[in-house]
Amino acid sequence: MDLRIAHLYPDLLNIYGDRGNILTLYQRCQWRGISVTITPLSVGDNLDPAKYDLYFIGGGQDMQQIKVCDDLLNHKRDGILQAVETQAVFLAICGGYQLFGHYYQPHEGDRLQGLSIISAHTIAGHKRLIGNVSLKRPDGTTLVGFENHSGQTFLGQNTVPLGAVMEGYGNNGEDHLEGAVCGNVYGTYLHGSLLPKNPLLADELILKALSRRHGPQSDLPPLTDTLEHQAHQKALTFKS
Numbered sequence: 001m002d003l004r005i006a007h008l009y010p011d012l013l014n015i016y017g018d019r020g021n022i023l024t025l026y027q028r029c030q031w032r033g034i035s036v037t038i039t040p041l042s043v044g045d046n047l048d049p050a051k052y053d054l055y056f057i058g059g060g061q062d063m064q065q066i067k068v069c070d071d072l073l074n075h076k077r078d079g080i081l082q083a084v085e086t087q088a089v090f091l092a093i094c095g096g097y098q099l100f101g102h103y104y105q106p107h108e109g110d111r112l113q114g115l116s117i118i119s120a121h122t123i124a125g126h127k128r129l130i131g132n133v134s135l136k137r138p139d140g141t142t143l144v145g146f147e148n149h150s151g152q153t154f155l156g157q158n159t160v161p162l163g164a165v166m167e168g169y170g171n172n173g174e175d176h177l178e179g180a181v182c183g184n185v186y187g188t189y190l191h192g193s194l195l196p197k198n199p200l201l202a203d204e205l206i207l208k209a210l211s212r213r214h215g216p217q218s219d220l221p222p223l224t225d226t227l228e229h230q231a232h233q234k235a236l237t238f239k240s
C-alpha cells in the first residue's frame, strides 16, 4: 500500500507549524511500512485528482490567501471538486479552511470567494482569536491545538462541526463550535501543528485515504504513541 498526498500551496499557506501535519502523516505511515509520496501543488500547478488520495492545505495571513484564491478558483477548483466527489480526504487548516467555505470577508479589500465545499462563511472580526484550544468530538474523543485568526466562521444549518469547544474560541468565539466535517473533508482552526498531538485523527485521515485507493481497511497496525498521548493529555490542561 502507498499513500499519495498533495500539499496545496506549501510556499504560501504554511504558518504556525502547519507543515508538521505533513511530517506526521508521512512518519505514521513510514513506521507502518506504508510508502508515502508528497507532491507540492502551488499557484499554476495542475491538479490531477486521479493522482492523490489525501490533500493538505495550511493556514496563512490575508495576503497569502488573496494570492491563493484566484488559483484555487480558476485552476484547481474542478480537480478539487472531482477529488471531493470521489471521497478523497482533505485537511484544511485556518486560512485554508476559510477558503473551502462560501467566502472569506477580510477586514480590508474584496470578499474572497471560496470553493463552497464546506457550507460555511467567514467574516474578519475585530478581535484576534488566539490561544490554546481543546474540543470534544461527537464520539467523545478530544482534539487539542493552537488558534490564531481574526476570521469568524459560521457554519451552515446542516454543517457538522468537528467538535464542541472545551477551551478557547473555535470557529467564532460565540457558538462554541470548532471546525467542520463534510464527508472526508475536515476543516479546523487548530494549528500547532494539529496532528502530532492528535494521533487518533491522524490515523483516521490515513485510513480513509488508503481505503479510497486500496479498498476498505479496517484498521492500521497500532503504534505505541506514548509521547503523542502524553502531549495530548498535557495540552488538555492548557488554558487559552
Ligand code: GLN
Residues within 6 Å of the ligand: 015, 058, 059, 060, 061, 062, 065, 093, 094, 095, 096, 148, 149, 150, 151, 152
Ligand atoms: N487570515 C485568516 C485570519 O486571520 C487566517 C489566519 C490563519 O490561517 N491563521 O482569520
